[in-house]
Amino acid sequence: MDIVITICSGFFLLVGSFLCISGGIGLLRFPDFYTRMHAVGVTDTLGAGMILVGLMILSTDFLVFAKLVMVLLFTLLIGPTTSHVLAKAAFHNGVIPKDSNNLRQTEEKENTSSIL
Amino acid sequence: MLIAATLAIFVAMILAIIRGIVGPTLYDRILAVNMFGTKTVLLISLLGFVMGRPEFLDIAIVYALINFISVIGVLRYSDTNQFKHTPQDNESTKKES
Amino acid sequence: MIDIVLLTLLVVVAIAIIRMKDLFAVVMLTGIYGLLSASFFVAMDAVDVAFTEAAVGAGISTLLMLVVITMTGRKEKPTRHKPFSALFVVIITGGLLIYGTLDMPYFGSADAPIHNHTSPRYINDSMEEIGIPNIVTSVLASYRAFDTFGEVVVIFTAGIGVLTLLCVARSKEYEAEVESINDSMHQQHLVIRIVAKMLIPFIFLFALYVQFHGDFGPGGGFQAGVIFASAIILYAMLFGLSTAHKIINQTLIQLIAALGVLLYGSVGIVSLMNGGNFLDYNVLSSNPITGQHLGILLIEWGVGCTVASVIVVIFFNLAARRAFQQHKKQAQDKESSAC
Secondary structure, three states: OHHHHHHHHHHHOOOOOOOOHHHHHHHHHOHHHHHHHHHHHHHHHHHHHHHHHHHHOOOOOOOHHHHHHHHHHHHHHHHHHHHHHHHHHHHHHOOOOOOOOOOOOOHOOOOOHHHO | OOOHHHHHHHHHHHHHHHHHHHHHOOHHHHHHHOOOOOOOOHHHHHHHHOOOOOHHHHHHHHHHHHHHHHHHHHHHHHOHHOOOOOOOOOOOOOOOO | OOOHHHHHHHHHHHHHHHOOHHHHHHHHHHHHHHHHHHHHHOOOOHHHHHHHHHHHHHHHHHHHHHHHHHHHOOOOOOOOOOOOOHHHHHHHHHHHHHHHHHOOOOOOOOOOOOHHHHHHHHHHHHHHOOOOOOOHHHHHHHHHHHHHHHHHHHHHHHHHHHHHEEEEEOOOHHHHHHHHHHOOOOOOOOOHHHHHHHHHHHHHHHHHHHHHHHHOOOOOOHHHHHHHHHHHHHHHHHHHHHHHHHOOHHHHHHHHHHHHHHHHHHHHHHHHOOOOOOOHHHOOOHHHHHHHHHHHHHHHHHHHHEEEEEEHHHHHHHHHHHHHHHHHHHHHHHHHHOO
């Protein structure tokens, strides 16, 4: 039983770390902002999820398990939302994807004044 | 295994810092800070397990929430004219309109 | 080993902060700096400090500095002279300080005075004199309660200072215009508003958990106040400042800030009236241990109230001033284009 737990959590931790490192490499090597954001957004959430599941298997106390479940839920909810908001803000502020020929600037930028 | 995962998260954090310093547009820097934040959450959880102190998970939860609020705040306040990204200057200094 | 890596990263980020001219990038790097400091504290096993640094230094400070930068300007003004005399003074002072530290005992050596006199007293006697497991909270809230009182008064003074300098009077037609913009923006910000609505109750609950769990784990009044204020700031950012003003009465927030400090001082005065010293909790109840628990609970509550309301006050005033400035600039632009 011990061996099974160690192997399972080791597998999840390994996959999670590989995803996180590949996300970091993608952040450095991709040519454009939107591609980098895609790399970070996908691998961040999934890699974090895998590492947290691996830690959940290793936990002994119920309180630790419950807190890890909370961190996992927050990460799953917050990660994609942040990617969405970041891409939307960058697009509205004029960051144009590379190699795009017929992308017109959004004219309704002037109406989006700050509401604060 | 846990220590290997900790080192991997460290490497990812260093890569994020490199992009944060180099990144030409400012949105690259916001992205780098966001990724650094989620990696910090994972690093604190892993360090808690490695050092045998489960109280670190409170810090991880707080940090996940604070990271979210900071990035939303940054994006909320970056729609003034100073932050419009014009195509010709991809440098980190922009003209103020 | 981890310490050396983290400190090297700190130095690299600090040098990058100094050399960059774009203030926005500097703010982002300051956020990373705060996070690295929090990780460093975690590696040194100082959990409460890491908690506060993560919440305040890496979250709220970045946000507030960002709001200020959008008001003042994004590029650093170029220095017009080479500051050689300033560099000379700094080098002399730094050299004197380093010379002064040569006399101090090594970092973590076992025969330093702090490890022989004060730390064993706290570690040995805290459980039987005060009875809570977290020694950091017992030192902060009971043994050194007077210093913590000073900290709370400093935070309150900062809130008063911001109110004095940045208070902005709002006019009626400005409010109506802002509300109409708010309604039309709902479609645009739909995803983030719904996600925030799901998260905000949990953030409040977590703040209350941190407040009351401070006796047993990391936490306490300061951290709980910051988390509570950050939930309110999230709501105000996404739904508009006028909506937030309607929900959270400004006068009430200012009153709560003052009440927190008053509660803290009142605990001290009640101890005086019961025959003990100022902020001596042993006399608050018939059993000294119960008195200590009651005293710590009340003052942590006072600290949490003051910290939360002062951060909310600072943010609301900065954001209102920013909106006022933008409104004036838009009105000026409209006038100049109409001429």
